[in-house]
Amino acid sequence: MSAPPKIAFRDVHLAFGPKQVLKGVGLEVQKGDSLVVIGGSGSGKSVLIKTVLGITTPDSGQVLVDGVDVVGARGRDREALNNRIGMLFQGGALFDSLTVWENVAFGLIQTGAAKGKAARAKAIETLARVGLDEAVADLLPVELSGGMQKRVALARAIADQPEIIFFDEPTTGLDPIMSDVINHLIVECVRDLGATAITITHDMRSARTIANRVAMIYDGKIVWDGPVDKLDAGENPYVDQFVHGRAEGPIQMTVRR
Amino acid sequence: MNVLARIGAVVLAFFEAVGRVAIFAGSALYHCIAPPFHGRQVLRQLIDVGYYSLPVVALTTLFSGMVLALQSYTGFARFSAEDAVANVVVLSMTRELAPVLAGLMVAGRIGASMAAEIGTMRVTEQIDALATLSTHPMKYLVAPRIFAGVTMLPVLVLIGDVIGALGGYLVGVYRLGFNASAYMQQTWNFVETMDVVSGLVKAGIFGFIVTLMGCYHGYNSRGGAQGVGVATTNAVVSSAILILIANYFVTESFFSK
Numbered sequence: 001m002s003a004p005p006k007i008a009f010r011d012v013h014l015a016f017g018p019k020q021v022l023k024g025v026g027l028e029v030q031k032g033d034s035l036v037v038i039g040g041s042g043s044g045k046s047v048l049i050k051t052v053l054g055i056t057t058p059d060s061g062q063v064l065v066d067g068v069d070v071v072g073a074r075g076r077d078r079e080a081l082n083n084r085i086g087m088l089f090q091g092g093a094l095f096d097s098l099t100v101w102e103n104v105a106f107g108l109i110q111t112g113a114a115k116g117k118a119a120r121a122k123a124i125e126t127l128a129r130v131g132l133d134e135a136v137a138d139l140l141p142v143e144l145s146g147g148m149q150k151r152v153a154l155a156r157a158i159a160d161q162p163e164i165i166f167f168d169e170p171t172t173g174l175d176p177i178m179s180d181v182i183n184h185l186i187v188e189c190v191r192d193l194g195a196t197a198i199t200i201t202h203d204m205r206s207a208r209t210i211a212n213r214v215a216m217i218y219d220g221k222i223v224w225d226g227p228v229d230k231l232d233a234g235e236n237p238y239v240d241q242f243v244h245g246r247a248e249g250p251i252q253m254t255v256r257r
Numbered sequence: 258m259n260v261l262a263r264i265g266a267v268v269l270a271f272f273e274a275v276g277r278v279a280i281f282a283g284s285a286l287y288h289c290i291a292p293p294f295h296g297r298q299v300l301r302q303l304i305d306v307g308y309y310s311l312p313v314v315a316l317t318t319l320f321s322g323m324v325l326a327l328q329s330y331t332g333f334a335r336f337s338a339e340d341a342v343a344n345v346v347v348l349s350m351t352r353e354l355a356p357v358l359a360g361l362m363v364a365g366r367i368g369a370s371m372a373a374e375i376g377t378m379r380v381t382e383q384i385d386a387l388a389t390l391s392t393h394p395m396k397y398l399v400a401p402r403i404f405a406g407v408t409m410l411p412v413l414v415l416i417g418d419v420i421g422a423l424g425g426y427l428v429g430v431y432r433l434g435f436n437a438s439a440y441m442q443q444t445w446n447f448v449e450t451m452d453v454v455s456g457l458v459k460a461g462i463f464g465f466i467v468t469l470m471g472c473y474h475g476y477n478s479r480g481g482a483q484g485v486g487v488a489t490t491n492a493v494v495s496s497a498i499l500i501l502i503a504n505y506f507v508t509e510s511f512f513s514k
Contacts, residue, residue, distance in 0.1 A: 055385045079391050087389045093382040107390040156390075 004067030006031040006164065006196040007052060012061035014047060021047050022058065023220030029213075034190055034197040036211035036228075038204070038242060040251065043217050045200040046090070049166045053085060054078050065164070083111060086162035086195075090169045092153040094141040100127070101137040104155045113160060126155045129192075130185055147178035151185070158189050165190060167199040171206045183209040204243055207231075216242060218251060281473050288393065288400040295397050302405035306367050306468075310413055313366060314359045318417035321354050322346055322424025330433050342435070343443035346425030351452045352512075355417035356410075357504055360463030363410060364496040368471035371402055372492035375475025376485035384476070399472045403465065410464030411457040418453060455511040462507060463500050470496040 005028040014022040021044040029035045039045045050056045051063050054073060062069045070081055094103050104123035108114040114122050124134050130151040141149055150170065157165060167186060171179035183206050190197045190210075199210050207214060208228060215225040216239050224236040234240050241249030329345045375398055378384050387394045422444055429435040471492045478488035 050385070053385075053389055055388060082389055083391050085389065087386070089382045089386055091381050093386040095378075095383055095386070106392075110391045 003031065004064065005029055006033070006066065007198070008062075008064040008067075009048070009051075010062040010064065012048075012051060012058045012063060014044070014051065014056065014058045021220055022051075022061075024061070025217070025220070025222055027215055027222050027225060029196055029198060031196055032194060033213055034187075034199070034211055035213045035215060036199045036201060036207040037215050037217055038202060038207055038239075039217035040202065040242070044220055045217055046168050048217070049087070049168065049198055049200060052164075052166070053082060053087065083107075083160070084162055085164045085166065086157035086160070087166040088150075088153050088157045088168060088170055090172060092141070092149040094149060094153055094156070096141050099138050099140055100132075100144070100152050103141065103152060104159050106156065107160045111160065123155075123159065126159045127152070129158070129189070130155045131181075147174050147181070150174065150178075150182055154182070154185060154189065158193060161193055163193075163195055165193070165195050165197045167197065167201075167210075169201055169203075170199065171201065171203045176205075179203065179206060180209070186210055202242075204245075277477075278469070278473055281476070282469055284395050285399045285403050285469065285472065288396040289404050291396075293396075295401060298397060298401040299404060302401045303409060305370075306363070306402075306405040306464075307409035307412055310359075310363050310366055310409075311416065313362050314413045314417050315420050317358045317362050318350065318355050318421040319424040321358060322350055322421035322426075323428045325349055325354070325421075326425040326428040326433065330429075339433075340443065342429055342433070343425065343440050344447040346429075347422050347444045347448045348452060350421035350425070351418045351448060351456045352508075353456075353504075355414045355421055356456045356459040356463060357500065359410060359414050359417050359460065360467060360500045360504075361497055363406075363413070363464070364467045364470075364493055364500065367406070368467045368492045368496045369489050371468060371471030372475040372478070372489045373485055375399075375472055376478035376488040379476060379478050380481055380484060394476075399476065402472055403468045406464035406468030407461050408464070410467075411460040414456055414460035415453075418456065451511070455507070458511075459504060459507050462503055466499045466503060467496045470499065 007029040009025045009027045012022050012025040013020070025044075025048060037045050037048065047056055051058050052065065052070065054070070058071055061071075063071050065081065073081055095106065098106070101120050101123040104126055105114065105119040108122055109119050120137070124137055127133070127137065132148070132151055132155070136144065136148065136152070141152065144152065154170075157167075170182050170186060174182060186197070186199070187210055189195075197210075199207070201207055201210075208231070211228040213226065214228050214231055216223050216236070218238050223238045226235070231239065231243060237250050241251050325346050326342055329342050330339060333339050333341055333345075375384075378398070384394045384398070387397055426437075426440055426444070429440045430437045474488040474492040474495070475485075478484045
């Protein structure tokens with residue numbers, strides 16, 4: 001019998017008020033995969049990964065990690081689970097009252113994995129992995145450029161060596177060169193940690209660099225799911241339209257969210 | 258029918274809000290007493306609420322005590338009851354003015370800044386980030402603030418009591434020509450433990466109201482800079498109103514015989 005998928009969504013439904021965001025998402029991510037979820041703005045991409053972290057709770061359906069349903073997990077179970085997951089937020093979400101190294105070491109200190117000098121050393125070691133040197137460790141996040149903040153946020157996400165990493169629009173708001181730098185850092189980090197990754201993006205360059213599998217979400221459902229080299233095969237009209245960025249096609253842009 | 262439906266909707270919305278605040282308050286109190294504690298956060302809030310509010314509270318109570326002496330003197334002179342000035346000043350300060358004024362000033366200073374800080378953390382996903390780093394946001398952000406409010410406001414009010422009485426003394430002795438030791442004697446003879454204690458109990462309740470409202474509105478803010486602005490306004494307005502309402506009922510329970 002084969003091992004259960006690392007992460008699986010089974011018929012996940014979620015509504016915010018009258019707005020149905022997820023309408024029965026079904027998706028599986030195998031251990032070690034780097035899945036990129038593509039889809040238009042407001043299509044519920046970010047919400048999907050937040051259901052795994054318990055930040056949002058689906059109305060129905062299952063979210064399985066290693067075959068265990070994590071919907072509604074609370075207290076210690078939730079903490080233990082989230083310990084195994086790292087997340088890079090869209091805007092970085094660095095704590096602006098803390099210095100760079102305190103941000104990176106935050107998870108380590110909270111779980112008691114490291115303290116004081118050891119935590120700082122570990123933070124600096126992690127910063128080095130994302131190409132930042134010790135000089136930035138004592139700065140505040142606001143003193144850094146957008147690209148640097150993203151790197152620090154990435155360092156924070158990987159600091160306690162998670163088995164699962166989520167990247168929410170990692171290249172949004174960055175120039176093309178910095179985007180490429182971040183993309184390659186993500187690829188390296190995921191490979192080095194041997195982690196399972198889900199990346200949310202609408203940046204196709206980014207998707208092609210990071211992914212070995214791609215899934216497309218449209219209108220609250222996964223409309224296509226396959227290996228990255230099938231992306232251009234033209235199997236699916238939605239994917240085809242999105243990948244080529246055409247205004248005409250089955251996807252109609254709505255003005256209101 | 259339409260009118261009834263509207264009234265019903267307003268009433269339901271009101272009770273929904275009350276319920277949300279109550280659940281939030283319950284959770285906050287639970288996290289105040291259940292370990293682990295975030296000592297650094299608690300200390301930071303104690304200093305912010307207690308120490309940095311001191312000048313504002315001191316100035317407010319000083320001038321209130323002064324004006325109270327002046328007003329009651331001009332009023333009581335008509336009945337040749339000038340001797341009562343010291344009593345009026347000390348009773349009004351300890352029972353009413355110090356706690357209410359300190360509460361309102363702290364609502365403007367602390368409640369607003371808490372709503373703005375936590376609100377910004379919410380809209381920049383920093384609160385979600387806490388949850389992914391094995392830290393309960395209620396425990397890390399809300400509990401230390403509520404604890405600081407409940408413990409520090411009584412301290413501020415106690416200091417305010419003394420400064421308010423001093424204000425009355427200064428005006429009484431240097432402006433209205435009272436005998437210094439007689440004024441002191443009058444003040445000291447008339448103030449009872451219950452007067453001070455009731456004021457301190459009020460202060461604790463107001464401290465809870467201010468920090469709860471600041472945290473609640475910040476925590477539930479939505480939608481960018483405007484949302485944070487709305488949260489800040491709501492925090493200050495709701496705490497000011499709740500302070501005045503609570504003040505009546507606490508007074509009622511202490512002094513109605």
